Amino acid sequence: MDLSTRYMGLTLRNPLVASPSPLSHTLDGVCRLADAGVGALVLYSLFEEELTEEAARNARLAEAGTESFAESLSYFPPAAGDESGPRRYLSLVERAAAAVEIPVIGSLNGVTPGGWTTFAQAIQDAGAAAIELNVYYLPGDASVSGREVEMRHVEILQRVKDAVRVPVAVKLSPHFSSTGDMARQLDSAGADALVLFNRILQPDIDAESLAIVPGAGLSGPADARVPRTWIALLHGRVRASLAASTGVEDPEDVVKYLLAGADVVMTTSSLLRHGPAHAATLLDGLSGWMERKGFSTVGELRGRLAVPPGADPTAYERTGYVSALRAANAATYGPW
C-alpha cells in the first residue's frame, strides 16, 4: 500500500498531518506525533502580537544601548536566558527539524501586513520545511468591506512569500462572501497550499451566570461537511495544494476528505481527544479501507468524488441543495 503524497511540493510518507495544537508545544510532543506516523506536522502558532511585543522590547533595549539600528535587530536572538515566545519558537523549530524525519511546518498567526511577517524567514532558517499562515481575522468593525478583508489576506501572504523560499500555506476562515474567489486570489498570489478551514472561536452564553463562555470546543465529524464541500469544489480548480482541516475523528473521515479531493488531511481534535497514537489508528484504517476497495495508491482515490472538471460548480451545488431539501421534506411530509 503506497500512502505517499505530495503536499505543496513536499513529499510526505502519508496524507495525515497533525494541525497546530498544544501537542506540538514541546519537542517531546513533536516526537510523539512523528512516532505515531503522521506524514507531517504543523507546529502551534506564533502570534503577531508576540512578535511585535518582542520587537518593541528589543527596540527599547537598543535605544538604551549603543545600537542605532533597532529595527533590524528586532528579530535577533536576545540575551541568554531570555524565554521570549519567538526565541522559544525558533529553538523548538530547530530541535524538532533535527529530531524527526517528517517535514516540520512553522505556523504564524497574524492579521496586519506588518514587519512581523519577516519572522517567517527566521522560522525557515531554523529548519521549517514550510510556513502555514493563519490569518485569524474576524472583522468586528462593520464598516470594513469584504474587499478590504480579502486584500488584507493577499497582502499578508505576499509579504511572507517575499520573505521566504519555502512553500507557504494559508489557513482560511470559512466565512467569505465568495470563498472560492478568495481561494483563487490567494492561489494567484502564490499560495502553495490552502488549508480549509480554520475553526473560529464560538463563544457561548451561560444563561444562569449571565456570562460569556469563551472557547470553541473540539470538533466532530459533522463539522467536516462544510470544508469537505469546499475541497470538492476547489479540487482541480486551483494550483495550490488543498489541506482539509476540521472534523476528523475516524479513518472514514480521512477517506471522505481524500475522495473529495484533499491532498492532505489534518487533525487536531481527534489527537487531543485520544492522544497522538490515534494517528496510527487513522492510518491503519485508511490502509484497510484502501485494501478493501482495491486502491493501492492515494492518488487513485483522491478527488474521485470532487465536483467534476467540466461541471458548473454553482449549478452543481444548487442541484445538490434542492435535492437535499426535497429528500428531507419527503422524509417528513411525503413526496412533493
Ligand SMILES: Cc1cc2nc3c(=O)[nH]c(=O)nc-3n(C[C@H](O)[C@H](O)[C@H](O)COP(=O)(O)O)c2cc1C
Ligand atoms: C486547543 C487548540 C489549540 C489550537 N492552536 C492552534 C494554533 O496555535 N494555531 C492554529 O493555526 N490553529 C490552532 N488550533 C486549530 C487547529 O489547528 C484546527 O485548525 C482546528 O482545531 C480544526 O481542526 P480539528 O477539527 O481537527 O480540531 C487549535 C485548536 C485547538 C483545539
